[in-house]
Amino acid sequence: MATAPLVDCATESPLVGFPCNQDTPPDTQYAVGPTAAVEMTNGSVSMWAHSDQTPFGSLISRVSEESFFGSIFGAAPGSFVFTDPNLLYDSASGRWFASGLVFDNASQQEFVLLIVSQTSDPTGTWNKFQLNPKAGVLRDQEKIGVSDDKVALSWDEFTSATSPPAGVVLVIRKSDLLAGTAPASFLFGPDASRPFPLAVRSLSPTTTQLVVYNNADPQVTENKGAPTLGVMEFTGTPPNVSMVEFDPAIQGRAMGPAASQPGGAPGIQTNEDRLLSASWQNGTLWVAGNAGCTFPPDTTDHSCLGLVQATTSASGVVVTQDTALGQPGVDSYFPALTMDPSGDVVVVATESSSSSPASVVTFAEPVGASFGPPSVIQAGLGHYCNSSCLAPGETAVRWGDYSAAAVDPLNPARLFVAGEYDASATDQLDWGTPPPTPTPTPTPTPPASPGYWFVASDGGIFSFGSAGFFGSTEATPLNQPIVAMAVTPTRNGYWLVARDGGIFSFGDAPFLGSTGAIHLNQPIVAMATTPSGRGYWLVAADGGIFGFGDAGFFGSTGGSHLNQPIVGMASTPTGQGYWLVARDGGIFSCTHLNQPIVGVSTTPTGHGYRFVAADGGMFTFGDAGFFGSAGGSHLNQPIVGMAAPDAGGYWLVAADGGIFSFGDAGFLGSTGGTHLNRPIVGMTG
Incomplete structure (x- = not known):
């Protein structure tokens, strides 16, 4: 220079x-x-x-x-x-x-x-x-x-x-x-x-x-x-x-x-x-x-x-x-x-x-x-x-x-x-x-090839592409069914969370606390991790927030009247905030929905997000691009979650593990034709 x-x-x-x-x-x-x-x-x-x-x-x-x-x-x-x-x-x-x-x-x-x-x-x-x-x-x-x-x-x-x-x-x-x-x-x-x-x-x-x-x-x-x-x-x-x-x-x-x-x-x-x-x-x-x-x-x-x-x-x-x-x-x-x-x-x-x-x-x-x-x-x-x-x-x-x-x-x-x-x-x-x-500031090198995980309600894990298998609760007696999962920043581990807030950690995912022994007004429905991987939030159906590790508290809807329960959450890229999404699409609900919202993903910039409904309908906000939806398709089972590998595409997953890929998100496999002991309830990637 x-x-x-x-x-x-x-x-x-x-x-x-x-x-x-x-x-x-x-x-x-x-x-x-x-x-x-x-x-x-x-x-x-x-x-x-x-x-x-x-x-x-x-x-x-x-x-x-x-x-x-x-x-x-x-x-x-x-x-x-x-x-x-x-x-x-x-x-x-x-x-x-x-x-x-x-x-x-x-x-x-x-x-x-x-x-x-x-x-x-x-x-x-x-x-x-x-x-x-x-x-x-x-x-x-x-x-x-x-x-x-x-x-x-x-x-x-x-x-x-x-x-x-x-x-x-x-x-x-x-x-x-x-x-x-x-x-x-x-x-x-x-x-x-x-x-x-x-x-x-x-x-x-x-x-x-x-x-x-x-x-x-x-x-x-x-x-x-x-x-x-x-x-x-x-x-x-x-x-x-x-x-x-x-x-x-x-x-x-x-x-x-x-x-x-x-x-x-x-x-x-x-x-x-x-x-x-x-x-x-x-x-x-x-x-x-x-x-x-x-x-x-x-x-x-x-x-x-x-x-x-x-x-x-x-x-x-x-x-x-x-x-x-x-x-x-x-x-x-x-x-x-x-x-x-x-x-x-x-x-x-x-x-x-x-x-x-x-x-x-x-x-x-x-x-x-x-x-x-x-x-x-x-x-x-x-x-x-x-x-x-x-x-x-x-x-x-x-x-x-x-x-x-x-x-x-x-x-x-x-x-x-x-x-x-x-x-x-x-x-x-x-x-x-x-x-x-x-x-x-640097960003982690993305995996050489994309990958994603499914988790079933019994904690069974299905991994595809570059996504590794680090363990499951499929053979473990659970007090409550698994409702969500989250992956660590290294992609070398993940957490599963049960309906009562019990946490199961695998790979390099540390156990930082749970609500498994706490009386909850409403069940846990989703979780999100901090960017460092040294903290996570659990969110209940009433929007109550429970933070562990370096996950800070930035507000909740726990004391608010909701038209529909909370179904998902996502962290901002800085870890200094999060979004909650309700079954009717509220963060700000202004759209008539044929089917309830079941998942959310954010863009890498933190300046946009997408909702997906149970019928595969897609709703994009901010700098989140629209690359297609399953809203007009016949589905054997409803959509239950979504994940995005980058800003240029996303996957949708149905309750039977069927995958719908859009944009630059490639198809890497599914459980759509596989007999499942329990339905798929979410995905991460």
Whole structure:
């Protein structure tokens, strides 16, 4: 990609008043709000117009970082030193939060500066807070975390050049920050047994503020005697806050070496193996940091990205993935990550090797799949730095110290990333950050060939095409008949639900709870899964909703008068909502039906859906295409369900397992001519 840098040393040097070899590392930060996007580095603050139609618009302003922060807290540039910017836009409150470390030349004190916008417009007025002033300490890398009612700032303190890092967490009442009043707070630390703490950014509602730290490197700390991920949970309202810690086991971590560059250039410092980025959403926690790895067939140690995924609940923290990202012969460093509402993860980092200059890359993992190879967002143009950049006694140059990843509040499926790359083929002192191209979140690779399942009322399973068989309840005594099924995102498992809400899970479908032992006003009639596969909803005939796992409650018709009972439900692609359909076609019922509605399917975009009636009549809404129906056909048995492989077609299934395929949905088999012990009651695909 031959695009000009968004911010580089050449644009910052005139603002900050010192040459490129002193304007490093940039500590890149980027965030997006409803009307503007903001990038902060260790030299400048830049703002651009932002809208849903024009995600990256014209430049609004660019000033030095000291001018921007100094104008807010009333200090003249030159009277203080500012470093380690941190930035986020909090969609829950509609406010911007930014922070940094400030050393006041007059008082010889250092303090943490936190500013909070008074509106969603970053060009407007900000509230300012000078937190925890202290002399005789050096602080490093303060980070902002946020939850519904709390804001956390985490950092390290050093009392001397040789003292070990001691972790500090300051938990602040969020409402005070929004109001601009003196904030109530709770201070944890300094604690040398918990170095390099990282406040977690919550992307969905929670009143628990998480803070994580790498407790898996014996050269730094392993306070449990074995490698773990330290997860601190802060609850309560500041100043009345309590903390409980969970320490799930993970692989041991070690610091990676300096990263290689081409042309015999000095190595790039990758620093320590602290955690650099962490996000939480709907019970899922992701963390990332630098590490050291060897990727066969290469036998040389390289810097890599250490990632951990875990689920959180009241009973504890369970690690579900502990992995390293990188490539043989390549160094990867300074990651940042975030998630879209479906739980798809995007990681941004810098990569370099002895043959390729420092470039910005992304890794992506869709829900139900694995990380693939990196995609180059911005290729480096040359090697960075020469001997003039090296501090006395050092053999590697400064870089990082971190990257940025942000969710677009106007379109949460759109993610932005920012990182550092070598921005010039001729100027060895020029680093840059590329223009933030919106990164589309990944979608799981569809199966090589389509497939579908039928389920009978006794739990008998009939699979066709690529649909695998993972078990059934055909030989199991049931208290109530099976009424619906749902498939996992990987298509390597499924759930069956009985009329009383009893759940039967097969393959990789986890059991997350049921209503089998609960008195129901009306029987269960359908179920739907969350996009992550770590939750599901059950719906009763009166529209009562029962959510399990990470399935949130977004409303029901349980207390409403219905002309006809609920017969089906479907989740939105984000998992942040669902549709219910009644026997008379209500969601919004405005059509005379010859036969009752028996099934529903949604489009991949979430902007449309289809109903199918018992006579095979099809009703489409939004961007759901019409590809035909069985409404005018003679049916041996009524239609009982439907499924869609993509946006271009669908299948209908009758009670005898007869299949009617339309659009690009191919015919893969049926039980239409097979003797069934019980009728087919639904399908999924």
